[in-house]
Amino acid sequence: MQLETILSTLLVVFVVLSVVGFYLARRYYRRWQTRQTLAYQIGGRQAKGDMYQILGTFAVLDEYEQVILLSTTSKQSSLDLIGIRDDMIDFVEFKKKGAPLQGSERKIKKLVDERKVRYIIKDIDLPQDLQIGNRTQH
Numbered sequence: 001m002q003l004e005t006i007l008s009t010l011l012v013v014f015v016v017l018s019v020v021g022f023y024l025a026r027r028y029y030r031r032w033q034t035r036q037t038l039a040y041q042i043g044g045r046q047a048k049g050d051m052y053q054i055l056g057t058f059a060v061l062d063e064y065e066q067v068i069l070l071s072t073t074s075k076q077s078s079l080d081l082i083g084i085r086d087d088m089i090d091f092v093e094f095k096k097k098g099a100p101l102q103g104s105e106r107k108i109k110k111l112v113d114e115r116k117v118r119y120i121i122k123d124i125d126l127p128q129d130l131q132i133g134n135r136t137q138h
Helices: 002-063 103-113
Strands: 066-069 081-085 088-092
Touching: 002 066, 002 081
Parallel strands: none
Antiparallel strands: 066 081, 081 088
């Protein structure tokens, strides 16, 4: 009689743990699937954005005497290039037609519109006693 009770209890525990495990696995899979879909969409948008920037850059080459491509270490660049012509400097951001400006892009546009732009020269003087040597291993 006691063995039957133990087996019944073990069976109930096994069924409960199986149901809980199945629920958690299903929930985790849905979260993972959502993250994968989001990552794919972000990657697709990034690729399209890069394509618009490249095509836009080639399209405006004839408009400027100088085209300065900007590269950045930030995740979302707020400016694509600087174009110089005659007596004008243009700060250029390429966007898909109808796409809104992002926060950092709006900030740069506002600063330019308010004429809060400077030309700064930074002097750099390398130290004369700069030494480079092989590291000794211990």
